[in-house]
Amino acid sequence: MRLVARRIVLYALTALVAITVNFFIPRLMPGNPVEVAIGHMQARVTPGTIRALDLQYGINTKLGLVGQYVNYLDQLIHGNLGISFSSYPATVVSVIRSALPWTVGLVGIATIISFALGTLLGIAAAWRRGSWLDNLLPAMTFFQAAPYFFVAILIVALFATKLGWFPQNSGYDTTTLNPGLNWAFMSSVLDHAVLPALTIVVGSIAGWIIGMRNMMLTTMDEDYVLIAQAKGLASRRVISYAARNAILPSVSGFSLAIGFVVSGSLLTEIVFSYPGIGYILLQAIGNEDYPLLQGIFLIITFAVLGANLLADFVYSFLDPRTRQEA
Amino acid sequence: MIRAGEPLLEVSGLCVDYGSGDDAVHAVIGADLALRRGEVFGLAGESGSGKSTLAYAIARLLRMPGAITGGEVVFRHEGGAVNLVNAGPAQLRELRWNQLAVVLQSAMHALNPVLTIEFQLTDVLKAHRPDLDRAARRACAGELLKMVGIAPDRLASFPHELSGGMRQRVMIAMALALQPQLLIMDEPTTALDVVTQREILNELMDLRTEFGFAVLFITHDLSLLIEIADTIAVMYAGRIVESAPAGDLYLAPRHPYSYGLLHSFPGLRGPVRRMTGIAGSPPDLRKPPTGCVFHPRCGYASERCVREEPSLATPAAEPAGTAHRVVACWLHEPGAATPAELAGLAPALESTS
Amino acid sequence: MLQFPKSGKIRVGLLMALVFTLLAIIGPWLAPFDPNKSLTTTNGLPQPPSGAHLLGTTQVQQDVLSQLLVGGRSTILVSLIAGAVATALAVVLGITAGYYGGWLDDLLSMLANIFLVMPALPLLIVIFGFINKTANPPDALIGLVISITGWAFGARVLRAQTLSMRTRDYVTSARIIGERGWRIMMFEILPNLVPIVATSFLFTVIYGVGAYTALSFLGVISVAHWSWGTMLYWAQSAQAAQQVHIEWWWFLPPGLAVGLFGTALALLNFGIDEFINPRLRTAGLTRRRARAAGQPRRGAA
Numbered sequence: 001m002r003l004v005a006r007r008i009v010l011y012a013l014t015a016l017v018a019i020t021v022n023f024f025i026p027r028l029m030p031g032n033p034v035e036v037a038i039g040h041m042q043a044r045v046t047p048g049t050i051r052a053l054d055l056q057y058g059i060n061t062k063l064g065l066v067g068q069y070v071n072y073l074d075q076l077i078h079g080n081l082g083i084s085f086s087s088y089p090a091t092v093v094s095v096i097r098s099a100l101p102w103t104v105g106l107v108g109i110a111t112i113i114s115f116a117l118g119t120l121l122g123i124a125a126a127w128r129r130g131s132w133l134d135n136l137l138p139a140m141t142f143f144q145a146a147p148y149f150f151v152a153i154l155i156v157a158l159f160a161t162k163l164g165w166f167p168q169n170s171g172y173d174t175t176t177l178n179p180g181l182n183w184a185f186m187s188s189v190l191d192h193a194v195l196p197a198l199t200i201v202v203g204s205i206a207g208w209i210i211g212m213r214n215m216m217l218t219t220m221d222e223d224y225v226l227i228a229q230a231k232g233l234a235s236r237r238v239i240s241y242a243a244r245n246a247i248l249p250s251v252s253g254f255s256l257a258i259g260f261v262v263s264g265s266l267l268t269e270i271v272f273s274y275p276g277i278g279y280i281l282l283q284a285i286g287n288e289d290y291p292l293l294q295g296i297f298l299i300i301t302f303a304v305l306g307a308n309l310l311a312d313f314v315y316s317f318l319d320p321r322t323r324q325e326a
Numbered sequence: 327m328i329r330a331g332e333p334l335l336e337v338s339g340l341c342v343d344y345g346s347g348d349d350a351v352h353a354v355i356g357a358d359l360a361l362r363r364g365e366v367f368g369l370a371g372e373s374g375s376g377k378s379t380l381a382y383a384i385a386r387l388l389r390m391p392g393a394i395t396g397g398e399v400v401f402r403h404e405g406g407a408v409n410l411v412n413a414g415p416a417q418l419r420e421l422r423w424n425q426l427a428v429v430l431q432s433a434m435h436a437l438n439p440v441l442t443i444e445f446q447l448t449d450v451l452k453a454h455r456p457d458l459d460r461a462a463r464r465a466c467a468g469e470l471l472k473m474v475g476i477a478p479d480r481l482a483s484f485p486h487e488l489s490g491g492m493r494q495r496v497m498i499a500m501a502l503a504l505q506p507q508l509l510i511m512d513e514p515t516t517a518l519d520v521v522t523q524r525e526i527l528n529e530l531m532d533l534r535t536e537f538g539f540a541v542l543f544i545t546h547d548l549s550l551l552i553e554i555a556d557t558i559a560v561m562y563a564g565r566i567v568e569s570a571p572a573g574d575l576y577l578a579p580r581h582p583y584s585y586g587l588l589h590s591f592p593g594l595r596g597p598v599r600r601m602t603g604i605a606g607s608p609p610d611l612r613k614p615p616t617g618c619v620f621h622p623r624c625g626y627a628s629e630r631c632v633r634e635e636p637s638l639a640t641p642a643a644e645p646a647g648t649a650h651r652v653v654a655c656w657l658h659e660p661g662a663a664t665p666a667e668l669a670g671l672a673p674a675l676e677s678t679s
Numbered sequence: 680m681l682q683f684p685k686s687g688k689i690r691v692g693l694l695m696a697l698v699f700t701l702l703a704i705i706g707p708w709l710a711p712f713d714p715n716k717s718l719t720t721t722n723g724l725p726q727p728p729s730g731a732h733l734l735g736t737t738q739v740q741q742d743v744l745s746q747l748l749v750g751g752r753s754t755i756l757v758s759l760i761a762g763a764v765a766t767a768l769a770v771v772l773g774i775t776a777g778y779y780g781g782w783l784d785d786l787l788s789m790l791a792n793i794f795l796v797m798p799a800l801p802l803l804i805v806i807f808g809f810i811n812k813t814a815n816p817p818d819a820l821i822g823l824v825i826s827i828t829g830w831a832f833g834a835r836v837l838r839a840q841t842l843s844m845r846t847r848d849y850v851t852s853a854r855i856i857g858e859r860g861w862r863i864m865m866f867e868i869l870p871n872l873v874p875i876v877a878t879s880f881l882f883t884v885i886y887g888v889g890a891y892t893a894l895s896f897l898g899v900i901s902v903a904h905w906s907w908g909t910m911l912y913w914a915q916s917a918q919a920a921q922q923v924h925i926e927w928w929w930f931l932p933p934g935l936a937v938g939l940f941g942t943a944l945a946l947l948n949f950g951i952d953e954f955i956n957p958r959l960r961t962a963g964l965t966r967r968r969a970r971a972a973g974q975p976r977r978g979a980a
Binding site: 221222223224226227228229230231232233234237241244245248318319320321 | 420453
Binding site: 010011013014017018021022025026028138141142143146147149150153154157214255256259262263266267270271281282285286288290293294296297300301304305308 | 793
């Protein structure tokens with residue numbers, strides 16, 4: 001469990017760095033964020049609001065830098081991420097909360113599909129060297145290199161606009177339906193999720209395939225695979241012996257990949273106007289809604305750290321060598 | 327009913343290449359050898375002599391780009407005789423581990439690091455003895471460990487939790503799980519310290535006496551083979567250059583290479599003598615010498631040796647009735663002038679140990 | 680040892696990389712129009728490719744081809760700068776951490792891990808988001824900031840390699856002779872790591888293109904600054920706002936350009952991979968050759 005303990009320390013530190021970045025950036029940049037805010041909120045601003053904003057961004061305040069920092073931490077612990085400029089007077093937390101389930105659902109499911117499918121294809125590509133699967137690789141590389149949202153636009157143009165198989169935007173049919181636990185709503189949600197999910201899978205799967213394939217090729221040269229064949233075990237069993245070892249780097253590499261997948265998903269959501277975090281992120285940028293921007297940054301960071309922790313648990317479960325003290 | 331002493335494995339003219347076409351490297355050329363039931367057959371040679379390749383080829387475990395390009399390997403097992411070179415996947419799968427098992431050099435890499443010992447001992451039982459249930463398999467695995475001197479509670483351990491010697495013992499236990507007729511061992515003790523080496527070899531020989539399996543033992547350590555093997559074949563540059571009962575080879579080697587090898591390690595007793603070694607270095611297998619492949623390093627090379635390659639044959643001067651031995655050297659054909667060191671039954675070394 | 684690569688993949692990659700380098704250098708001069716200029720009268724619809732506009736126009740009648748050529752320089756330049764700086768950081772920090780070990784290693788490793796785990800795009804958005812919208816930061820600065828998020832991966836790889844090389848004989852003998860640390864790192868260790876540094880560089884440039892394009896697409900980086908990502912920004916916002924249908928000649932060229940640039944670099948990476956690890960090389964080749972030589976499939980299959 002030492003591995004997991006060290007990782008937890010790392011994640012705690014990273015969270016702290018993220019929080020600190022959030023604290024310092026507005027104070028380092030030229031310009032006055034409060035004036036920007038006022039510009040957006042226009043008539044709804046009261047002197048009280050201005051003072052609150054000043055406090056939030058450390059302008060005209062009596063507290064020193066350290067005092068403001070402590071204040072900020074205190075706010076965070078109480079779950080207060082500030083008030084959104086553009087959705088005033090809605091809090092940042094409430095804005096994010098409305099969008100988060102959409103993103104978690106989409107990204108979660110798409111990532112699982114991508115990982116599972118990619119790993120299986122990688123195993124197949126390695127086991128059948130020199131077969132047609134090898135020709136897939138350059139095409140996969142292209143999709144990996146192309147930015148997610150480009151793939152997204154392509155898919156929209158092809159499947160939604162031209163072929164009309166799936167809807168072009170939104171999370172569900174906003175014109176006719178209301179959220180509820182009924183089949184009409186659920187099926188609409190699924191219908192609208194297919195293309196965004198497809199985009200994420202296509203954009204991320206190449207990495208899993210290539211990684212697994214390369215690792216399998218190396219593992220298949222190991223003596224224990226030779227022994228497994230010498231034992232007269234069925235092919236499927238021999239492959240699983242190799243795969244059990246070959247998958248380890250993929251799992252540990254998951255923590256790297258998740259960052260990319262999340263970023264790509266945000267952009268995909270924008271193309272599809274999918275009501276997730278990506279969508280509100282775009283709004284935040286366009287509206288110069290700094291509290292919302294910072295809040296999203298923190299939430300995304302925490303989510304990624306959480307996913308990493310999960311991957312670490314899975315890894316220590318799969319590799320018995322990590323379970324004892326090094 | 328299998329009786330000891332009957333032929334078990336007959337290899338004739340086996341050829342193995344790495345790569346194909348003009349770039350092919352001939353790793354094994356025309357290998358002939360014969361094993362009997364219960365026999366310990368040693369295969370000796372330098373690194374790169376092809377001994378491991380030969381062993382893997384026999385077991386049909388060659389990796390790409392290696393490929394068998396000729397010859398046959400007739401395996402007379404309990405169920406009948408089969409030419410392993412032609413055998414199909416289904417046939418091979420039936421034979422594997424049941425009749426023919428393999429022990430490799432480095433047990434650290436031969437045991438799957440993410441699976442328990444129990445799992446790796448019982449997977450063959452699951453595959454080949456479907457009538458056993460889980461408890462019976464576990465009991466069997468425990469027995470196997472006891473057989474090699476390891477406590478059965480180690481079943482739940484992972485390979486990295488065992489020492490090198492224990493891992494090698496596990497490999498041997500694993501190999502004997504289905505009581506095969508033939509055990510192919512590739513440098514099984516080279517990676518261990520000499521004390522552990524000695525222990526394991528003793529245990530192995532005891533097991534052999536008990537179960538009666540044959541062993542094809544591959545190593546570069548000729549002195550080891552002299553102690554444990556019944557028959558020894560010496561390989562050089564992919565060819566078997568001499569094959570003889572172990573004692574005869576030790577006392578009276580026929581091939582200049584074997585002679586050189588035997589003179590490369592000192593005896594424990596006897597007068598101090600100068601070590602000679604063998605001049606030169608092994609040939610590049612992509613461009614082997616013409617004629618006899620050993621001639622550039624041979625002190626007795628003649629003009630014929632440069633021209634023609636000798637084949638394995640019984641030495642002409644061998645008295646009738648002696649145990650079967652063969653050598654590939656022009657010095658031993660009828661009418662050739664054999665040097666005294668390579669001809670006599672008299673000890674070739676000053677004194678025996 | 681450095682023979683001309685036989686693999687088709689690498690050749691294609693080299694060729695593509697060359698084309699893009701050329702594009703970066705002379706692109707803006709080739710552009711027939713000013714990308715900002717809206718020409719003639721507009722009917723609010725993008726015009727399809729024609730003789731005058733080889734790649735058609737945007738919905739405000741800006742020439743797409745010009746935008747592509749002008750934007751190309753910025754995109755390629757930023758990603759190259761990001762790649763170069765990040766790789767330099769990775770080399771210095773990674774090799775130092777691996778060579779000295781101890782507390783320095785612990786510190787640098789923790790630093791690298793933090794940057795690895797932190798999601799890059801959100802961080803970059805937060806950093807760039809606070810820059811005033813009308814400010815037009817130079818390409819070099821953009822590349823520099825992006826490199827902050829891109830050095831950690833290469834550093835980790837180089838550190839691992841350095842750790843294993845530290846125990847090699849030639850390093851030990853250099854230390855015994857009394858050679859100074861930085862000299863050993865630069866002259867004994869680094870030359871052996873050149874293939875890995877090259878791979879790391881290419882990988883980071885790919886990352887840089889993605890990051891820059893994403894940031895431009897989001898409108899975080901000033902949209903007056905032409906790049907391939909910016910073209911996609913205008914296309915997307917036109918679709919969202921005016922419900923104008925994005926025509927293929929508008930979004931395909933920049934997206935394809937990014938994709939092909941990334942593919943070129945990835946193919947080069949494949950080549951270096953196969954060079955480092957010969958196992959990946961012969962896979963596929965030998966089976967075909969064996970079949971061609973008429974040998975049945977033997978061996979451990």
